[in-house]
Amino acid sequence: MANSLVLGDIQLKADVLVIGGGPAGTWAAITAASKGAKVILADKGYCGSSGATAPSGTGVWYVKPDARLRDEAKASRYEMGGRLAEHRWMDRVLDRTFANMNWLGEVGYPFPRDDQGELYKKGLQGPEYMRLMRKLVKKAGVKIMDHSPVLELLVDEHGVGGASGVHIQTNEKWTVQAGAVVIATGGCAFLSKALGCNVLTGDGYLLAAETGAELSGMEFSNAYAISPTFSSVTKTAYYSYANFYYEDGTPVEGAGSKRGRSIIARKLLEGRQVYAKLDQAPQDIQQLLRINQTNFFLPFDRKGINPFTDLFPVTLRLEGTVRGTGGIRIVDESCATSVPGLYAAGDAATRELICGGFTGGGSHNAAWAMSSGSFAGEGAAAYVKKLGPHAAERTLRSASSAQHATAIDQTGGLSTANKTEEIIHAVQDEVAPYDKNLFRSAGNLQASLQRLDELWKEQRNRAVIEPSSLGMKSREAMAMTATARWMYNSALARTETRGMHKREDYKSLDENQHYRLVSGGLDHIWVKPEAVQEQALVKEGEAV
Template sequence: MTQTSTPATTVRTAVRNLEADVLVIGGGPAGCWAAWRAAQAGARVVLADKGYVGTSGATAPSGTGVWYVPPEAEARENALTSREALGGHLADRGWATRVLDQTYANLEQVAQWGYPFPVDDAGRQRRTSLQGPEYMKLMRKVIKQAGVKILDQSPALQLLVDDEGAVVGAEGASRQGDEAWRVRSGAVVIATGGCAFLSNALGCNVLTGDGYLMAAETGAEFSGMEFSNAYGLSPAFSPVTKSAFYRWATFRYADGSLIDGAGAKHGRSIIARHLQEGTQVYAKLDLATDEDRRHARAAQPNFFLSFDRVGINPFTQQFPVTLRLEGTVRGTGGLRLVNNGCATTVRGLYAAGDAATRELICGGFTGGGSHNAAWATSSGYWAGEAAAAFALAEGAHAASRPAQGAGTATLAGGGRAIDRRGVIEAVQQEVIPYHRNLFRTGEKLTDSLTRLDDYWQALQQAGPADTLADQARDREAAALVATARWMYRSALARTESRGMHKRQDSVGQDPAQQHFIHSGGLDTVWTQAHRAAWHTAPQAEAVAA
């Protein structure tokens, strides 16, 4: 139903008003699974994505591994133990086991939907990887068939809250036509992905922390935002941050001589230090066997696309590489979950996929690739199920309660609109350089926070841009600033090195800091250590990664 009313964020625009039980914001794998599960449970579901459901997010343009382990005791045990030390002993076996079980079941469902899994020589389907374009095209089809109403090209601007602070919907823009939308719902699932700070990592420029900001404005909390400095290897010219094949790489100087100690997994900091000093690093995938070379192209077609288009054979010719910031996309921090249904600390608000913390299964080591894919399908499933149950129990009256927009930065101030480009470049200067974010020190974190806090104050005073499309983009810039502040405050609070968080001034793992760092707040960002029930295991010494 379409009618005209006055949204909180603009003076006078036509508003498309919709009512649903569950609103899902973000249409990557986690959002699609949440929407599908909620619809299965009998909920009326709207799914809004700022791009297009099927191409949007980090998965769609990629191939991804999946943490898919059959329920066999030894295989499961190996899967659980393999990353415990790397993750700094922060992950929980209970959550990891739930994810393995749910992923196993969900990929069976994907097979039944007709996804063309490859078949091995023994005639068995192999379900340990998914091709992004095919997977997400299928998910779009499946959720449409389940009755989910999809809003493409429809960035959310802010969440709506009732008088008691429960989340009861959202409003946003339809950016192709500059129309407003407003969805009243019994529950909202945030599935907007992580934040990669517009670093041009593959498919990641839509991942700007929008959901973090919206959720924090309603009081939601974070966990693990210090685990936010993942960098992905890519050709220097290209966005393709598919790092799996660099296990075959040797790293070299321009003249072809080998760089001592540089490697894709354990020698990454050596690559970063060279790049930081202005020395171009080159890679050649010459450790690949003939068989590897034969299968690689059919495993990740887009990995080769960049090379084919510039006429480089990456197995025999060296090419320049860089490390692109993937932030919390491959990092593990995100919205804090308080129960098995992926509820946040705010009534009516749920989180799934990279928008939520993945410390529960990965600790402080990268969730990139297969763990994130397993987490997306599992947490999406649980969030959709729990949000539907909550909304259906609330009943129809939820939609009739008075509601107001919770958005602040760039929406509520009385000043002029922000210089968006300037804000984005300023925050990138704080989070992209390796000497600030990869090689962290208390001094540099504090230095960055001084400026980031100033940027935030300016955003609070800024008024909305003239068009809804520009308002949505200003909100992205605001989300980048907010995300950087939660990251660096959390990084300051962890005065040790653990997982991907490396403090040059606190080398080594401190057994007393086997805990999560929770964070939140807008004008004043707070952090708090939280020791979970499972944070009791005796710890090994720091693990170099």
């Protein structure tokens, strides 16, 4: 049963509330403001420096409007993604990304020049990019609320109408009533310590599902990235220059192939340590690699390791839906969800529309963040205009699946924190192991779901302590638990191997399962197929 609305210390009104301050959120805020909307952006961290993009460089799916180049770009990951992407969405994202990247250059992003003297726009340096985006958000007149995680969405019979949260530095509870809400909270990496990902705990998925929104592609959530054992940096592209070895220098056969991560995972499961060396990187580009990804090399420099000549131990770090493709289901070109007034963008939304069941990290994800953010900002602003002048003056209630606690129990705070940590570790025990999540089977999935369902029941009626950081951590634990349940129920329903979803008991692709899997629910998870909205992309000379 939904809770009655508990007003906060800070009460604000806006046309559009954007939740999340990464690329998708900032693009949504800027675009909505450009359409005349009054916008507030609430970020769990500090808008401009938190999230997966801010500390790293990223490739961008930037392709000039040339028919041949665009066709090649659309085909590049189509087969790997299980033929679940759609032409019209790929075209829309390529068009909008091209325009947005050009605009970034016009407003001050320092694109470098290539060997031909042209601006190189196929990549962005996260610190410079997000510093500029924060500046542009403020210039657009958007109010930024940093360190202000959302704890609940607010709803009435007409749909979503705002959100409440806490400012974790002051413990002040805040409430924003808004005509429309854009969820741009990123994906879920399950607190795996992947660089920039520890604010990405699936919060937006839970918020959306509590209002009745659906998710899609949650089986495509078992992304693991290669990382040194002593580092949180997961820039997998650099390992295209690597060979992999055992400690005695013997090569790990096949580890450098497209199946490399699976081979590395199996060796690690056997208890064998795998080592890497970037010994395929030509001497003349090694300095350029250092310049492009400075933070990749910092952990090596601190340890006195030259990764181009020295062996270093590697592991696979879970990135879940951050490098996966599943997320909140969107129902039209404005990135609206099925719940009126609620929009989704970036990693919080499904990326199946442009890359099916596989994505390699940056590139498509970066393009999707800026384009879907723009689409959602436009859509939210247009929706509010249709609502009229009283859009932010509604009688709202909480959509949260947890109960309220308006006062902090000083005696129970420590025990609550310890219990929350126990739950988080229990969820990680089900999603982090390679033999449960990367190599899936019906027996393991069912066993994990039994444990995850018990964890959900345990949390279902526990109070969220507000206003405090404990309340935020409690919601993170709930979101991680819910995310894992949608993931594994979807994985159990897809009895084949497609995209990054790998079933040990169904090792081949099944043409009869060429559909998406939509999921939802809280206490009882449901999963159902949804048809891809157009025919598969075919290669020249190939029959449909």
